[in-house]
Amino acid sequence: MEHSGKSFLSFIWGFAVFVHITTADLSYSVPEEMKSGSIVGNIAKDLGLEGGKLVARKARIDTEESYQHYYDIDLKTGNFVIRERIDREELCGETVSCMLKFELVLESPLELHRISLLIQDVNDNAPVFPKDTIKLEISESADKGARYRVNEAHDADIGKNTVKHYSLQNNEHFVLSVRDDTDGSRNVELVLDKELDREKEHDLNFVLIAADGGNPQRSGTANIHVTVLDANDNAPVFDQAFYRASLPENSALDTVVFAVSATDADEGVNGEVIYEFSRISERAKKLFSLNSKTGEIKVKGTLDFESNSKYEMRIDAKDGYGLSSDSKVMIDITDVNDNAPVIYMKSLMNPVGENVSPGTEVGIINVQDRDSESNGQVRCSIQQNAPFKLVPSIKNYYSLVTTGQLDRELVSDYNITITATDEGSPPLSSLKLFSYL
Structure with a gap:
């Protein structure tokens, strides 16, 4: 401490x-x-x-x-x-x-x-794969060394408690390759170590395991199901490796963020591309939708800059027989002036003696605005027909002090209105009314 x-x-x-x-x-x-x-x-x-x-x-x-x-x-x-x-x-x-x-x-x-x-x-979350079963369709003509990317597991924990290791259940045909990418993600691939023969095996099943680095260690699994087919030579390719967009927090439902796009050089089913989220937080799932055919991302929930100002996700483009590639997506939420200032009376001397000296502190005011930058900058004022004024104290606190000699025989009580206005466009204001006796 x-x-x-x-x-x-x-x-x-x-x-x-x-x-x-x-x-x-x-x-x-x-x-x-x-x-x-x-x-x-x-x-x-x-x-x-x-x-x-x-x-x-x-x-x-x-x-x-x-x-x-x-x-x-x-x-x-x-x-x-x-x-x-x-x-x-x-x-x-x-x-x-x-x-x-x-x-x-x-x-x-x-x-x-x-x-x-x-x-x-603390290590209170286990790694989780996007899907419990990973389905791949691989041609029997695939060469030894062919690589097939699978979606990495996600662990809500951070640091040493997040995903650290991957392992593959023993099988005759595949070994595991894991490579760290420059953006902090991992490229997880199945590598064909022994050629397939559809006449001997139509389907293969084995397990992929992800483990974190916590103590005690936690792990998650996904079942790998391989269907042996005929040739599919090209994986889809995105036109951008990284997509980024900005949205104001008051964006309406069904607002289009942008559309991702990938193409596949193959023909027929092998060249038909579908899109899906491969990594996305539970919060982002509630706010954004992805059209599996067009790649269009839309707003489907209420955005709030004050709750979360940035969302990062990954999108998979997959062809008809399981070859895929992915792209990173970043969506920035921008602030709008949607929160009015709130005035809190933190301390109040009431009643006030008529013999108090001018400049006596009789109250403490605190003003809060949840917006950011100029939208959260607040000016505070008081009506001019009462012998009181606001003096900035520290940060968002004000002292309410007397400005003249009080005389109960002339005026026995005051109704005081305090106004707080932010610097947004348009500005938002709030009032606080209280009485002194």
């Missing part, structure tokens, strides 16, 4: 008022699948706070709503604890670094501490 801190004084223009703000960074690392109630670390100890201070200073953890149910802080002990079991693959997919970001907020004085939580992978 690492942490560092810094402090600074912010001067509020026009009044001799200072706001003391302290920030620190805390970093923790835990394996996925930990039980509810497990302790990640002690935040109070790591920040050098005395026991009981967290309650007195209204300590709380702020984060995205999607993370709130995973972790919490025990205000009595200062322990940072797991509330709910976390599945790294479900939360972060194939992303190498699964990092959750939190903010610890303390009041009196206001402090904001950033907390980073790295979720480590």
